[in-house]
Amino acid sequence: MADPKRTADERFARFKDHLRAQRLKSTAQRDTIVKAFIESQRHISVEELYTEVRRRNPRIGYATVYRTMKLLTECGVAAERHFRDGEARYESAEKQHHDHLICEGCGKIVEFEEPRIEQLQEDIAKRLGFQFTGHKMELYGLCRDCRRSRHHVAG
Amino acid sequence: MADPKRTADERFARFKDHLRAQRLKSTAQRDTIVKAFIESQRHISVEELYTEVRRRNPRIGYATVYRTMKLLTECGVAAERHFRDGEARYESAEKQHHDHLICEGCGKIVEFEEPRIEQLQEDIAKRLGFQFTGHKMELYGLCRDCRRSRHHVAG
DNA sequence: ACATAACTGAAATTGATTTTCAGAATCGAC
DNA sequence: GTCGATTCTGAAAATCAATTTCAGTTATGT
Numbered sequence: 001m002a003d004p005k006r007t008a009d010e011r012f013a014r015f016k017d018h019l020r021a022q023r024l025k026s027t028a029q030r031d032t033i034v035k036a037f038i039e040s041q042r043h044i045s046v047e048e049l050y051t052e053v054r055r056r057n058p059r060i061g062y063a064t065v066y067r068t069m070k071l072l073t074e075c076g077v078a079a080e081r082h083f084r085d086g087e088a089r090y091e092s093a094e095k096q097h098h099d100h101l102i103c104e105g106c107g108k109i110v111e112f113e114e115p116r117i118e119q120l121q122e123d124i125a126k127r128l129g130f131q132f133t134g135h136k137m138e139l140y141g142l143c144r145d146c147r148r149s150r151h152h153v154a155g
Numbered sequence: 156m157a158d159p160k161r162t163a164d165e166r167f168a169r170f171k172d173h174l175r176a177q178r179l180k181s182t183a184q185r186d187t188i189v190k191a192f193i194e195s196q197r198h199i200s201v202e203e204l205y206t207e208v209r210r211r212n213p214r215i216g217y218a219t220v221y222r223t224m225k226l227l228t229e230c231g232v233a234a235e236r237h238f239r240d241g242e243a244r245y246e247s248a249e250k251q252h253h254d255h256l257i258c259e260g261c262g263k264i265v266e267f268e269e270p271r272i273e274q275l276q277e278d279i280a281k282r283l284g285f286q287f288t289g290h291k292m293e294l295y296g297l298c299r300d301c302r303r304s305r306h307h308v309a310g
Numbered sequence: 311a312c313a314t315a316a317c318t319g320a321a322a323t324t325g326a327t328t329t330t331c332a333g334a335a336t337c338g339a340c
Numbered sequence: 341g342t343c344g345a346t347t348c349t350g351a352a353a354a355t356c357a358a359t360t361t362c363a364g365t366t367a368t369g370t
Contacts, residue, residue, distance in 0.1 A: 062350090130294075130298055147286055181367075
């Protein structure tokens, strides 16, 4: 596994490169938000990120967080996901393709890959006359912990 | 294939039964909305349905359409879907389970089933310690027609 | 017919996200 | 370094889909 510090630096640098390439400006607010995102846990929501950003600099506004996440998505550092709860969540776009298994009890998100599913999806698209471009796939279930507490409630 | 008229009547009757069972009231507005939905094409949005409903009775409000679609979903006549475009779409819940392949060019929606994918999904959930409860899966692609027009634009 | 619980439309509200706008900061030219 | 055009920023307003409120209306059981 790669040195996480180095990876973080690389991602930050990629963001800075994007700004330069697009003739956008480097600002303290953007730096703060991007660093907070890069150091964050996976699948963070804007609200969660905003809370952390505010901790670092309380004068940064909600809109700037939204605007900066859009930039991060454009330059391929972040990827936007929409699960069932209605608010966007962002994850690192570094990782190879994967999908998500989400616990309906506690919201825990587990990542997985399954090339056999991807293959079947391509086959289906082709069979129906489509050029396959992508998919959205989430599995839902109950994790072990939540099954245990359900049992308590139920009997 | 079943007689579509009979199926429509059955679905309307199921809605009426639901009202009775829940001690809710039959109203002209609800009847109009439900009939419009039942006669509609697959995957209709609330806005599209509202347009048709207004044609039949211009005094019916948006909120009533929303409220009635919720009832239809509760009694299993309609099923709510959320694709990429942000607004809910409703389809007949009569059909057996299926997923959707959506054209990114024209928005065309094709339904399909693939038991092998469902099986793999269950396997994944079990492997990761989850009790599988369901999935959300959409495939995206370009249909034949849209590929053709792309070619025109591109070359 | 009456009571009453449910329903309706319009308007207000919500929650996530985006836009507007006036002041502030960046960065490239001098 | 400082000027100036351009871009940014935060706060507040706006948007968009969906829900709720509310005061007046209607359906249903007796």
